[in-house]
Structures are given as C-alpha cells and as structure tokens.
Amino acid sequence: xxxxxxRVTYQRNPNFCERIGQSLIGILIGAALLLLASGVIFWNEGxxxxxxxxxxxxxxxxxxLANAHLISSENTGKLVHLTGELHTQQDLVDGTYNIRVRAVxxxxxxxxxxxxxxxxxxKYDEGNGQTRVEKSYSYSKVWKSNVIHSNxxxxxxxxxxxxxxxxxxxxxxxxxxxxxxxxxxxxxxxxNNFRPVTLSPSNTHVDSRVxxxxxxxxxxxxxxxxxIGDVRVKFEYAGRSGPSLLLGSPDEVSIVARQVGSKLLPxxxxxxxxxxxLYFGSLSAKEMFGREKMQNTMMTWALRSIGWLMMFIGFxxxxxxxxxxxxxxxxxxxxxxxxxCLMNMSxxxxxxxxxxxxxxxxxxxxxxxxxxxxxxxxxxxxxxxxAAPRSRVD
Numbered sequence: 001x002x003x004x005x006x007r008v009t010y011q012r013n014p015n016f017c018e019r020i021g022q023s024l025i026g027i028l029i030g031a032a033l034l035l036l037a038s039g040v041i042f043w044n045e046g047x048x049x050x051x052x053x054x055x056x057x058x059x060x061x062x063x064x065l066a067n068a069h070l071i072s073s074e075n076t077g078k079l080v081h082l083t084g085e086l087h088t089q090q091d092l093v094d095g096t097y098n099i100r101v102r103a104v105x106x107x108x109x110x111x112x113x114x115x116x117x118x119x120x121x122x123k124y125d126e127g128n129g130q131t132r133v134e135k136s137y138s139y140s141k142v143w144k145s146n147v148i149h150s151n152x153x154x155x156x157x158x159x160x161x162x163x164x165x166x167x168x169x170x171x172x173x174x175x176x177x178x179x180x181x182x183x184x185x186x187x188x189x190x191x192n193n194f195r196p197v198t199l200s201p202s203n204t205h206v207d208s209r210v211x212x213x214x215x216x217x218x219x220x221x222x223x224x225x226x227x228i229g230d231v232r233v234k235f236e237y238a239g240r241s242g243p244s245l246l247l248g249s250p251d252e253v254s255i256v257a258r259q260v261g262s263k264l265l266p267x268x269x270x271x272x273x274x275x276x277x278l279y280f281g282s283l284s285a286k287e288m289f290g291r292e293k294m295q296n297t298m299m300t301w302a303l304r305s306i307g308w309l310m311m312f313i314g315f316x317x318x319x320x321x322x323x324x325x326x327x328x329x330x331x332x333x334x335x336x337x338x339x340x341c342l343m344n345m346s347x348x349x350x351x352x353x354x355x356x357x358x359x360x361x362x363x364x365x366x367x368x369x370x371x372x373x374x375x376x377x378x379x380x381x382x383x384x385x386x387a388a389p390r391s392r393v394d
Contacts, residue, residue: 001118005154006136023321030317037310038355044303045359051296054273059289062256068179071262079267079275080259081285084178085250086191086241092172097210097217097233104191104239107171111143113220113230115150115159143232145169162229166219176241178255183278184265187257190278197235254283304352311348319344 061079065072068084092106093099099106117139124132137154150161176183176191199215211218220230240251256277258267266274277288319340361369 001138001140006134007154008132008134020321020324023324026317026320030314030320033310033314033317034351037307037314038351040303040310041307041352041355042359044300044307045356046362048296048300049360050272052293053271054269054275055289055292055296057269057271058256058267058275059285062285062289064285068181071180071259073261075259076261078259079256080264081254081256081288082178082181083252083254083282085252086239087177087179087250088174088241090174092174092237094170094172094235097235099197099235101197101235101237102240102242103237104176104188104241105171105173105194106197106235106237107194108169109145109234109236110165110167110169111145111232111234112147112162112165113141113226113228113232114144114148114161115139115153115228116142116144116148117150117153117159119154141226141228160228165231166229167231167233176239178253178264180262181255181259181264182262183255184257184263184276186266186276187255187264187278191239191253193251193280194236194238197237199235251280252282254279254281254288256285256288304356307355308348308352311351312344315344315347316341 058079063075063078063080065075065080065082068082086104088102088104091100091102094106094108097108099108117137120136120138122134122136124134135154139153139155139159147164148161149163150156150159153159173188176188196215199212199217209219211220211223213223215234216223217233218226218230219232220226226232240248242250254277255264256267256275257264258275266276268274277292279288279291283291322340323337357369
C-alpha cells in the first residue's frame with residue numbers, strides 16, 4: 001500500500017437553531033420511513049401466506065414422472081416432478097480464447113490491475129464552534145472486474161488507471177433438456193452452480209503473448225509482477241450437460257414445473273403464485289417443496305427484520321429533537337438518549353407486531369388476532385397500572 005497526502009480543513013459547528021432545523025427535517029424523514037416500513041411489513045405478510053398456500057396446493061397435486069424419457073399426453077397442463085441428467089445439443093465456445101465446454105452456461109470474467117484509493121477521515125473538536133477534519137489518502141494495486149475511474153483521486157497524476165477494459169466480459173448459454181423435456185428460460189436461469197474451467201496449454205491454444213497461470217489467461221509482461229493496466233481472464237461454466245473428459249459426467253437435477261407437450265413451463269396456482277423449481281441432485285417432490293417452504297420462512301423473517309429496522313430508524317429520526325434540546329447538558333443528554341432509544345425499540349417492536357397482525361387477519365384471522373393481542377399487551381398493562389385503585393379516607 002502506498003501512502004498519499006493528508007488534507008486538513010475546518011468546519012463550523014452548527015448552532016442550536018441549525019440543529020433544531022436538522023431535527024425537524026429528521027422528523028419528516030422518520031415519518032416517511034415509518035410509512036415505507038409499514039408497507040413493506042404488510043406486503044410481506046400477504047406474500048408469505050400466498051406463497052405458503054401455493055406450495056401446499058402444488059404439493060397436493062404434483063404428478064411424479066417415473067421416466068423423464070417418456071412423454072405422456074395425459075399430463076399436459078399438469079404440475080409434474082421429474083429427475084434426470086442435463087443434456088445439450090452443442091458445445092459452448094469462446095472463439096477468442098478457444099474455450100469449448102459441454103455445459104448450459106459459460107461466462108468469461110475479466111479483471112484489470114488498477115489503482116484503488118482509500119480515504120480515512122478523522123474529526124477533532126477545536127472549540128470556538130469549529131471542527132478540524134483530517135482526510136488521509138492511501139493507494140493500493142488490486143484486480144477489479146470494473147474500471148476504477150482515477151479522475152476523482154486526490155492524487156490522480158501519480159495514480160492513473162486506464163479508462164476502459166481492453167477485453168470485454170462475455171456470457172454464453174444454450175437450450176437444455178432433461179430426458180425428452182425442454183427446460184424453460186426460468187428453469188435454465190436457476191442453473192447457477194458455476195465452476196472454474198481448468199486451463200492448460202494442452203487444451204487451449206491462444207496467442208503466444210497470452211500466458212496461462214492458475215486458471216487465468218494473463219495479458220501482460222510478467223504474471224508474477226503485474227503492472228497497472230494488465231488484464232487477466234478466467235472462465236466459469238454451470239450445468240455439466242454431457243460426458244466429457246474435461247468436465248466429467250453430466251449434472252443430475254430434480255424439477256417441478258408444468259408439462260406442456262415436451263416443454264416444462266411455469267405453473268400458475270389458484271393461490272396466485274407460479275411454481276417452477278430446479279434443484280441439483282435426486283430429490284423427491286416432498287423434499288423440494290420442503291426446501292421451498294424453508295426459503296419462504298427465511299425470506300419472511302428477513303423482510304420482517306428489515307421492516308423493524310426501518311421503523312426503529314424512523315422513530316429515532318422522529319425523536320431526535322428530544323436529545324437536541326438537551327445536548328448542551330452531557331449527563332442529562334446521555335440519560336435521556338438511553339431512555340429515548342429504549343422507547344424507540346419498544347415502539348418499533350409493538351408497531352411491527354401490530355402491522356403483522358393486521359396483515360395476517362386478512363388470511364388467517366385466529367392467528368392474526370392472537371398476534372394483535374400480543375402487540376397490545378404493553379399498552380394494556382400500562383393502562384391498568386395507571387388506573388390502580390387509590391386508598392379512600394373517610
């Protein structure tokens with residue numbers, strides 16, 4: 001890593017009125033975040049229930065096919081499950097580097113050796129309403145698949161990158177069958193088990209100026225000591241689709257989709273979702289639907305967490321004016337900030353549960369009402385505490 005310069009600037013600290021103004025802007029941002037978070041949580045609950053119903057529906061009607069090489073017209077339009085090996089009619093070829101593989105997908109990945117800038121900022125309160133800002137810059141050489149524009153560097157004269165890639169990335173794909181069935185674009189899109197193509201002088205023939213090392217093609221003078229602007233290229237493939245000395249035996253996959261003649265297409269459920277699944281290996285229909293249900297559960301909780309976090313940030317923006325009013329009293333400010341943080345956490349949890357319950361009431365009323373009762377419990381308890389009976393003196 002190469003050190004650069006350190007720049008020092010001074011900033012005027014905002015006065016009390018300016019901080020109040022910033023807090024008022026924060027209130028608007030907080031309100032917008034609360035609305036957005038509410039929409040995300042409500043939509044997520046509807047999506048989760050719809051997906052769960054669609055998976056239950058699909059599992060109850062799926063037709064298992066014993067042989068992927070036999071097509072029965074009786075199953076046209078039905079949701080079917082089959083297992084078999086991937087098969088393509090032709091090799092995928094990159095003529096520039098003479099790469100040839102029997103696979104569903106092939107991609108050329110290009111990286112260029114470039115300068116990268118790192119910026120470090122430190123702030124020091126100088127008193128008298130001023131803050132000292134120190135920005136330090138350092139530079140390192142890295143392999144990157146995108147162009148790092150050096151025009152914006154602090155020291156762009158001594159750290160200059162090329163403006164474009166000398167070699168372009170590329171991708172190749174082809175139609176693929178399992179037995180006698182042709183896979184749809186959606187199923188083909190799920191074939192993403194990319195592996196590196198093993199390079200050796202015996203199976204690749206390129207320009208003598210291009211060197212091969214560690215499964216990379218190198219465009220440069222020295223592969224051990226690259227210079228800025230040097231390029232390296234590697235290849236990855238997905239979906240072995242035929243016996244090959246280079247790749248090995250074809251990949252086996254399990255599929256759930258709608259049969260239309262000899263094609264496998266998306267299946268539209270009554271519940272509203274489309275079913276189109278592909279997993280590697282030999283899996284039963286029950287195992288595949290089980291994995292989909294697990295993914296649905298994980299997605300549901302991930303979006304719930306994101307929605308809760310957005311709500312917590314929203315409430316923090318709404319209440320930022322409270323700490324601003326007392327930020328000139330250090331001890332009081334810290335105590336109030338802790339109390340406000342705990343309050344924001346409680347409010348965000350309660351509001352999240354409330355919206356989750358409202359969403360579920362539309363689909364599963366009993367569970368939705370139970371969740372709504374849980375969300376309302378803190379408010380009910382506080383109400384009873386506030387209304388405790390007083391002793392009466394006659």
